[in-house]
Amino acid sequence: MHVLSVTPEIFPLIKTGGLADVAGALPIALAGRGVTIRSLIPAYPQIREIFRRKKAVLQYGRLFGGKASVHAVEANGLDLLALDAPHLFDRPGGPYGDATGADWPDNWRRFAALSQVGADIAGGAIAGYMPELVHAHDWQTAMAPAYMRYGKAFATPSVMTVHNLAFQGRFGAGIFGELGLPAEAMSLDGVEYYGGVGFLKAGLQAASAITTVSPTYAQEIRTPTYGMGLDGLIDLRADDLHGIVNGIDVDTWNPATDNNLAATYDARSLKKRRVNRLAVEKHFGLDHDNSPLVCVVSRLTWQKGVDILVAAADGVIASGVRLAFLGAGDTALEGAVLALAARHRGRIGAVIGYDEGLSHLMQGGCDAIVIPSRFEPCGLTQLYGLRYGCVPVVARTGGLADTVIDANEAALSAGVATGFLFAPDSGDALLHAMRRVATVHGNPAQWASMQRQGMKADLSWDRSAERYVELYRSLIARRPSDK
Numbered sequence: 001m002h003v004l005s006v007t008p009e010i011f012p013l014i015k016t017g018g019l020a021d022v023a024g025a026l027p028i029a030l031a032g033r034g035v036t037i038r039s040l041i042p043a044y045p046q047i048r049e050i051f052r053r054k055k056a057v058l059q060y061g062r063l064f065g066g067k068a069s070v071h072a073v074e075a076n077g078l079d080l081l082a083l084d085a086p087h088l089f090d091r092p093g094g095p096y097g098d099a100t101g102a103d104w105p106d107n108w109r110r111f112a113a114l115s116q117v118g119a120d121i122a123g124g125a126i127a128g129y130m131p132e133l134v135h136a137h138d139w140q141t142a143m144a145p146a147y148m149r150y151g152k153a154f155a156t157p158s159v160m161t162v163h164n165l166a167f168q169g170r171f172g173a174g175i176f177g178e179l180g181l182p183a184e185a186m187s188l189d190g191v192e193y194y195g196g197v198g199f200l201k202a203g204l205q206a207a208s209a210i211t212t213v214s215p216t217y218a219q220e221i222r223t224p225t226y227g228m229g230l231d232g233l234i235d236l237r238a239d240d241l242h243g244i245v246n247g248i249d250v251d252t253w254n255p256a257t258d259n260n261l262a263a264t265y266d267a268r269s270l271k272k273r274r275v276n277r278l279a280v281e282k283h284f285g286l287d288h289d290n291s292p293l294v295c296v297v298s299r300l301t302w303q304k305g306v307d308i309l310v311a312a313a314d315g316v317i318a319s320g321v322r323l324a325f326l327g328a329g330d331t332a333l334e335g336a337v338l339a340l341a342a343r344h345r346g347r348i349g350a351v352i353g354y355d356e357g358l359s360h361l362m363q364g365g366c367d368a369i370v371i372p373s374r375f376e377p378c379g380l381t382q383l384y385g386l387r388y389g390c391v392p393v394v395a396r397t398g399g400l401a402d403t404v405i406d407a408n409e410a411a412l413s414a415g416v417a418t419g420f421l422f423a424p425d426s427g428d429a430l431l432h433a434m435r436r437v438a439t440v441h442g443n444p445a446q447w448a449s450m451q452r453q454g455m456k457a458d459l460s461w462d463r464s465a466e467r468y469v470e471l472y473r474s475l476i477a478r479r480p481s482d483k
């Protein structure tokens with residue numbers, strides 16, 4: 001089975017969040033199951049470096065305002081098709097904005113171009129390569145199914161995965177003329193969205209199937225509370241909606257072999273985590289004591305609810321817990337976290353920035369990881385936490401609710417608890433959960449048993465990979481007229 005994945009990020013080459021982890025892991029997880037995935041990604045500066053001398057497999061005299069070409073290259077075990085369009089992608093800064101974090105004003109053009117090329121490839125634009133299905137990720141590539149629908153590849157099935165409904169790619173109606181779509185596409189069942197153009201909306205409408213990254217979130221987004229304006233459309237497509245929980249790369253995230261740790265360990269040698277804890281304490285300027293050390297590794301945005309934790313922090317510290325923050329994002333939230341650390345010297349530490357290695361050390365050294373998200377499609381950091389014996393303390397929402405077993409009395413006595421759940425969007429509930437953390441942590445045998453229980457969980461891609469294969473297979477088997 002040949003699948004073209006169209007993605008704006010792919011781990012380990014370019015990552016701003018969890019989408020990259022998933023786009024990077026799926027091709028490898030599916031390779032042993034008879035599915036060959038090629039990934040089309042923009043040639044950002046760091047990607048350009050790896051294909052310098054490769055011949056183009058596809059060329060455009062003009063693609064959204066400039067010359068472009070597609071280059072096939074293998075890197076890190078991934079089969080990549082890099083879209084080199086220097087006028088769109090060869091810029092300093094991040095994939096979506098400049099160094100200050102401000103979005104590029106032509107993002108609609110950049111990601112329409114990526115999607116258009118995906119649809120062209122689906123239509124046979126690369127000699128000798130004809131994908132049987134296209135898999136798009138989030139708004140940045142959501143126009144691929146739309147371009148397919150109105151172009152040559154109208155009969156090729158497509159999957160639209162929602163990693164984050166909060167980013168929808170909404171633009172003014174004025175861009176429509178430049179998208180190169182037929183006039184009829186500017187309609188309710190096309191790309192039109194509240195009078196403008198909606199990229200994600202267009203993808204959700206056009207794709208043969210929609211997936212999101214956990215069963216609970218798949219149900220949540222059919223409701224106004226979580227649907228962010230798209231619930232009506234998603235609910236209409238409920239028969240084509242699938243919730244497939246993310247796996248993790250259990251080789252990259254393995255405490256027994258992880259080079260980022262001061263000491264490696266496994267479920268039988270949990271005591272060695274102390275060495276990592278000491279390293280975290282040093283790095284964050286925290287007191288050395290036996291109180292629970294709880295970390296945050298997160299983008300600092302409204303979604304992640306870190307502001308709720310900041311507001312409840314005085315109470316959290318009073319309950320005897322220490323906090324270590326690693327995150328970047330909203331400037332105001334970054335400032336609030338730094339101010340908190342200054343106010344609770346020794347009890348709260350903060351590093352503002354993105355540091356993959358440090359995130360591993362924190363999972364390997366902290367006692368728990370707190371994730372107070374307002375909504376969470378799946379969440380990966382709680383899965384890394386489970387794998388590393390860093391007990392997840394999570395809001396009961398989306399994928400967090402699907403992957404953590406709360407340490408209530410019944411679960412504790414049955415020995416099946418793996419973490420702590422609390423009602424989302426509530427500082428009181430969060431504080432109560434932290435108090436429970438402090439209590440259970442005070443019983444080392446019980447705590448260690450929870451850690452081991454989490455470490456036993458199967459977090460690999462095995463089961464979910466099988467579900468993607470089944471979905472791909474069923475879509476490919478459908479007649480085009482059933483689409």
Ligand SMILES: Nc1ncnc2c1ncn2[C@@H]1O[C@H](COP(=O)(O)OP(=O)(O)O[C@H]2O[C@H](CO)[C@@H](O)[C@H](O)[C@H]2O)[C@@H](O)[C@H]1O
Nearest residue numbers: 017018019163298299327353354355356359377378379380
């Ligand atoms: N400052 C920092 N330094 C180092 N590493 C950092 C970091 N901040 C975040 N990370 C890392 O980035 C990734 C974030 O993954 P998440 O699943 O938490 O969220 P994200 O919201 O980006 O992804 C969206 O897509 C994913 C994938 O489908 C869904 O799991 C999720 O719910 C959805 O919101 C993790 O690998 C984490 O370790």
